[in-house]
Amino acid sequence: MPLSLDEYYRSGHLYLESERGREEVFTLLAKELETSLKENRWRKALWVADNIYDFVKKSNLIYANFDLPNLSGLRQESDEIKKSALKFLGEKDNIKLFKKAIVRMDKASYKSRVFLILIKYLPEIEGLPLVHFTDLYLMIFNTLYFLDKTEGAEVERFDLGDMLVRASLRYDCREMCASFLSDRKLKDLLDSEEYRYRFTPYREYGSKLVKALDNMDKKNKPEVAVLTPFVFTDMLFYLIDERFEGRLRKGLIEGKEKILLHIRERVDGLFEGDDKELLKEMISFRISTRIDELAKSKPFGPGYSVAKELPFQFQNQRIENLKD
Structure with a gap:
């Protein structure tokens, strides 16, 4: 059964610790990004963009949550999580959706947040x-x-x-x-x-x-x-x-x-x-x-x-x- 948004909120930290779990997380993010464009729900697109930005920058709050039982394992996997996030960003369908979001968003603050990940991280994507x-x-x-x-x-x-x-x-x-x-x-x-x-x-x-x-x-x-x-x-x-x-x-x-x-x-x-x-x-x-x-x-x-x-x-x- 595909990872649901509710399950991601509850147990995302557990999924991110394994390669298979990360695949489920980024499949969910891709689905949410696609839905945001179809429905013009820009806050959802921003949520996806912010997640990707935090994973690449290694600044996600999960890395500072001392209540997580697998915090040490997550920190050890931070490089792999970053690689998965960059791969997600560079995939043809996803980058196309991010570009569409920038063009169609009306608010300056919204555009800024999506522009940020493209400006900073496109050069880091292998083979782009x-x-x-x-x-x-x-x-x-x-x-x-x-x-x-x-x-x-x-x-x-x-x-x-x-x-x-x-x-x-x-x-x-x-x-x-x-x-x-x-x-x-x-x-x-x-x-x-x-x-x-x-x-x-x-x-x-x-x-x-x-x-x-x-x-x-x-x-x-x-x-x-x-x-x-x-x-x-x-x-x-x-x-x-x-x-x-x-x-x-x-x-x-x-x-x-x-x-x-x-x-x-x-x-x-x-x-x-x-x-x-x-x-x-x-x-x-x-x-x-x-x-x-x-x-x-x-x-x-x-x-x-x-x-x-x-x-x-x-x-x-x-x-x-x-x-x-």
Whole structure:
């Protein structure tokens, strides 16, 4: 008999201690997440998101509940519980539902809680296709551009915007992000030296990009889903293009039309209503302009220096040295 919600509340700590029990727990969470989307019950979706976040961060209250007879065993299994939670997050159906929840939720505070687990933990998921990072970029830009339409107190909307500004720096899309910001305070934060030093790109994300491009390079066959995330990046593009001796730049220039089509298809799949047409126009224009600029700039070769392309604080940076 499948694990019920009542049984999970009563005895979830017992199920989490074994591999088979964890499978039942995450099957239940998947069912609850699916139900929340069908019924627009956002508190249920938040409950699932919060559970996943706590399991990955190892901050779930069960680890501090000294009344549990199996507390020691749970703590010993915390790494395995985290692995199961990351696997759950990366499964195609679940990540699709989390993305739908972000897009369809009206309240800023709700969006923030679901965005948080995607922003922080997608880079930790082994083998996650890069298309999910393209979707993350699009959701960040869309939310920032329509921030005023999001429900909630002014401070809640600002907190959501601030989180996404920091995410833009973590995912190295500061220049693109600036095109979708109208709030002066958020723009100032995006441009501030404090934020640019504190929120450098995730090392795990940079490593994922390198690995995916390396695999594509070995096949000697362009893959639009692999190339697309690079059109949003600033520093990472130059660092990785140097590593691949200009082949990344060449791939973006030659694949321009396919990349634009891919982005429009992702927008159509993610968003609803008339607003998505405006987003498609804005994104397409910015990406087209970016690739055209790359085509006109000096390519990798004799006399090329990646340092000249980077902000001064990153001129000695390498992918391997990026902070966590």
